[in-house]
Amino acid sequence: xxxxxxxxxxxxxxxxxxxxxxxxxxxxxxxxxxxxxxxxxxxxxxxxxxxxxxxxxxxxxxxxxxxxxxxxxxxxxxxxxxxxxxxxxxxxxxxxxxxxxxxxxxxxxxxxxxxxxxxxxxxxxxxxxxxxxxxxxxxxxxxxxxxxxxxxxxxxxxxxxxxxxxxxxxxxxxxxxxxxxxxxxxxxxxxxxxxxxxx
Amino acid sequence: xxxxxxxxxxxxxxxxxxxxxxxxxxxxxxxxxxxxxxxxxxxxxxxxxxxxxxxxxxxxxxxxxxxxxxxxxxxxxxxxxxxxxxxxxxxxxxxxxxxxxxxxxxxxxxxxxxxxxxxxxxxxxxxxxxxxxxxxxxxxxxxxxxxxxxxxxxxxxx
Numbered sequence: 001x002x003x004x005x006x007x008x009x010x011x012x013x014x015x016x017x018x019x020x021x022x023x024x025x026x027x028x029x030x031x032x033x034x035x036x037x038x039x040x041x042x043x044x045x046x047x048x049x050x051x052x053x054x055x056x057x058x059x060x061x062x063x064x065x066x067x068x069x070x071x072x073x074x075x076x077x078x079x080x081x082x083x084x085x086x087x088x089x090x091x092x093x094x095x096x097x098x099x100x101x102x103x104x105x106x107x108x109x110x111x112x113x114x115x116x117x118x119x120x121x122x123x124x125x126x127x128x129x130x131x132x133x134x135x136x137x138x139x140x141x142x143x144x145x146x147x148x149x150x151x152x153x154x155x156x157x158x159x160x161x162x163x164x165x166x167x168x169x170x171x172x173x174x175x176x177x178x179x180x181x182x183x184x185x186x187x188x189x190x191x192x193x194x195x196x197x198x199x
Numbered sequence: 200x201x202x203x204x205x206x207x208x209x210x211x212x213x214x215x216x217x218x219x220x221x222x223x224x225x226x227x228x229x230x231x232x233x234x235x236x237x238x239x240x241x242x243x244x245x246x247x248x249x250x251x252x253x254x255x256x257x258x259x260x261x262x263x264x265x266x267x268x269x270x271x272x273x274x275x276x277x278x279x280x281x282x283x284x285x286x287x288x289x290x291x292x293x294x295x296x297x298x299x300x301x302x303x304x305x306x307x308x309x310x311x312x313x314x315x316x317x318x319x320x321x322x323x324x325x326x327x328x329x330x331x332x333x334x335x336x337x338x339x340x341x342x343x344x345x346x347x348x349x350x351x352x353x354x355x356x357x
Contacts, residue, residue, distance in 0.1 A: 014220040018227050025230035034256035034319060036349040044339045130329030134322050135248040137331075138348055142250040149252055185335070 037141055041185070060102045060121045062091045066140055068131025081139055088147035092179060094119050111174035112159060118178055125184045144183055151179045243268035243285055248324035249353040256347060261317050263304045263343075265297060267330055268323030282326045284334060294333035298341040305343070319347040 064084075065073040072079045074087060094101040102122035106115045124144060128137055149164070152175050156164040160171055167175065245268050256262055266285040270278040274290075284291040286300045305313055318338055322331055338346060 011220065015216070015223055018220055018223040022223055022227045022230065025227065025234050029230055029234045034259065034262070034347070034349055035253040035352065036256065036319065036347045037250060037252065038254055038317075039346050039348065041335060041339050041344040041346055043342065043344065128328045128332070130327060130332065132328040133324070134326045134328060134331060135324035137328050138248045138250055138324075138350060141348065142252050142350075145252040 037138065037145060039141075039183075039185075057103065057121065059100055060119075060123060062088065062122070062124045064124065064126045064140060066126070066128040066132045066136060068129045070133055070136035072140065081136075081143060084140065084143045085147045085150070088124065088144055089151055091124070092119060092122060092147060093151055094122075107177065109174050109177050111171055112178060116178055118180070120180065123182050123184050141183070145181075148179060148181050152176065155179065239264070239266075239285075239288055241266060241271070241285070242274050242288070242290065243270050243283065244323060245321065246324050247321065247349060247351045250348075250350040251353045253350060253352060256317070256319065256349075258315075258317075261308075261312055261315050262319045262347070263301065263316060264319050264321055265300075265334060266321045267326055267334065269325075282323070282330050284330065294330065294337050297334050297337040301338065301341040301343045315345070316343060317345045317347050318343045319349050321349045 061075075063075055067073070072081060072084065074084065079087065091101055094104060097104065102119035104117040105120045107118045107120060108114060109116050109118075126140060126144070153164040155175050155178055156162060156167055156171070159175070160167055164172065164175060243266055245266065267282055268285075269275075269280060269282050270290070278290055284294060284297065286296065291297065291300070301316075301318065305316055308316065320331070320334070335346070338344070
């Protein structure tokens, strides 16, 4: 019997074909991963909720106003954006139990060693004008998030000896309970454009 | 001694290209898996704002995009030079359209993913907050509460 040799498929064009595909994907790829600041909006306001708004104690609020010239006002004082982070950190942590800074409450966080004093009721209220630029607005948001992140990181290092990002999920949650993030984006108002209306 | 170097004019052996397809395939698969196709073409000028405390958008399939900015030069004749909202490929006439857009997008989603929807706001950094606020209000009404302010990493800080 004659043994027939099976012919090998010529694979020299394989490289060309895969090159073609490669170039196609190279061109259509957008490698830039989306990054940004994540936020949760409050559900739509009903009439009943609006009344409850007022009940928050004055010392628990940090009111940040951003006007149409991108200037900041924090609790009635003009402030530079660069100083906002430290101010916010002081407000959130209230390290010296200041009378004018948010009230602390006992919260039981097992991973942090039982009862902790946490400023549970603090609210950072961010209000902007319609004329505020988006960059300025995001800059303020960014500083606030940075304040929380730095506090959490400090706590994590203090308690667990590691950076916040290196903690386990449970530990992270515990630290988050210790510094809960409460940034409120208020209903829009017009400042200095329309008379009246604004509180 | 010369005995050993008899074949003096040696030819360089050709480099084997047999592994070339494999290498290319590896590259190909890398790009195939990391690729996400561009879905929309931007009709607006977009320069994202800068920030430092960024988190990555985890699941791109859950994200719906809303673009806000000044129309590109070729669209300015028909759409003006004021900031506009772009939904998919078209300009929205007014901010309330965002609500309808979101509900359409949500209906098209998988049942399990519906309440995990993330709305990614891609807003030009010079946009005034007025229009952004309108969009945010529309999103609240549509119960699309997870939002994402897309930004780029800040370069050379301090």
